[in-house]
Amino acid sequence: MIISNFKDNLTFSTIELDVGLKAALAKSRSDLIAELTASQLKGRGGAGFPTGVKWNLAAAAQADVKYVICNADEGEPGTFKDRVLLSDFADLTFEGMTIGGYAIGSKIGIVYLRGEYTYIRPHLDAVLAARRARGLLGKNILGKQGFDFDIDIRMGSGAYVCGEETALIESLEGHRGEPRNRPPFPVDTGFNKMPSVVNNVETFACVASILAKGSAWFKALGTARSAGFKLLSVSGDCKKPGIYEIQLGLSVAKMLAVVGGEDAKAVQIGGASGTCVPRSEFQRTIAFEDVSTGGSVIVFGPDRDMLEVTKNFMEFFVEESCGQCTPCRDGNPKLLGGIELLEQGRCSMRYLNELLALGETMQIASKCGLGQSAPNAFLSIVKHFKGELMGRTHGVH
Numbered sequence: 001m002i003i004s005n006f007k008d009n010l011t012f013s014t015i016e017l018d019v020g021l022k023a024a025l026a027k028s029r030s031d032l033i034a035e036l037t038a039s040q041l042k043g044r045g046g047a048g049f050p051t052g053v054k055w056n057l058a059a060a061a062q063a064d065v066k067y068v069i070c071n072a073d074e075g076e077p078g079t080f081k082d083r084v085l086l087s088d089f090a091d092l093t094f095e096g097m098t099i100g101g102y103a104i105g106s107k108i109g110i111v112y113l114r115g116e117y118t119y120i121r122p123h124l125d126a127v128l129a130a131r132r133a134r135g136l137l138g139k140n141i142l143g144k145q146g147f148d149f150d151i152d153i154r155m156g157s158g159a160y161v162c163g164e165e166t167a168l169i170e171s172l173e174g175h176r177g178e179p180r181n182r183p184p185f186p187v188d189t190g191f192n193k194m195p196s197v198v199n200n201v202e203t204f205a206c207v208a209s210i211l212a213k214g215s216a217w218f219k220a221l222g223t224a225r226s227a228g229f230k231l232l233s234v235s236g237d238c239k240k241p242g243i244y245e246i247q248l249g250l251s252v253a254k255m256l257a258v259v260g261g262e263d264a265k266a267v268q269i270g271g272a273s274g275t276c277v278p279r280s281e282f283q284r285t286i287a288f289e290d291v292s293t294g295g296s297v298i299v300f301g302p303d304r305d306m307l308e309v310t311k312n313f314m315e316f317f318v319e320e321s322c323g324q325c326t327p328c329r330d331g332n333p334k335l336l337g338g339i340e341l342l343e344q345g346r347c348s349m350r351y352l353n354e355l356l357a358l359g360e361t362m363q364i365a366s367k368c369g370l371g372q373s374a375p376n377a378f379l380s381i382v383k384h385f386k387g388e389l390m391g392r393t394h395g396v397h
Contacts, residue, residue, distance in 0.1 A: 020211030039215035040227035044202035046294030057187040058104040061195035066106035076271035078296035081231040082201040096204030101149035109151035115158040160320035165198040179368035222248035226287035237301030253282040261299040271296035273373035278384040317374040328371030
């Protein structure tokens, strides 16, 4: 299943609003989480952690105050689907957050909105006000005695690292956005040291859809290990860029056929922190068990300079590293320096191999997902396009 007409045909547009919330409130908290677990929904932000497991851990935590946090800090290069979800399907996301509040025993929801999305804020405030007027937020929601829940919006400050959940929580608390040591995890020690569930915009919209249509419906889509559908933000060298919905398990080749990118030499899946898939591997599938993505798909045409692509990504990570841990703080500039040597034709094969070893060390030793994934594009592009990158070397061994 591929849906190319976003507003008319997206699955989210077929979900009747608040049916999922009503269904959730008719269940016990444990049965609700069991339904979500049975759907096999995994977080749509890229990490793919099982949503039901996360919510169950937060529900089991003992605390007087808990939080449901929506990560709307959509900062991954090439990703723009959450922006459109918030513009066109904010109700579904807020409904999913409300279901999360009931599931874990929280009264407070927070949307951490990307600083560049300030223009969406008035629309989101209006949607929240309308939901309060309809009894969908506030006290005794839909007549459920004792279930009080409301949502506040907080603005981010434009830092890429705040897409990482613990750095996001640090920012919410008014601190510099830096990842925390884990454990403890947010589900037991999160915002204000209280149990907190952090999921992204698309995940909460999926939750509302699953409760509206049932876990069996969702689980029947996708693959055995990657249930459901996924939104992709497709950009780059293709005829029809935009937002697409796929069932997980779709091959890269079939996706390219729909977006008009059949002549691509490579596709970057997962943004700057993702994986570069060359033409020889276009049979690979977009799924958690193969090529996972938070939603970014960047198509590179046959004339695209892959060294230039690599440099662009590494400049981004040098700029966005929080500087807290040595592997990321010092490793990214080293990789960028190697790319500049490649541009000048002065990088030997021996030094390139040392850079590859450095990238692999960063994947293991960096403190958070930013540092661990920062070398991904460099490593995969060198692996598949070493001849193109080393073609500029002039007598260096």
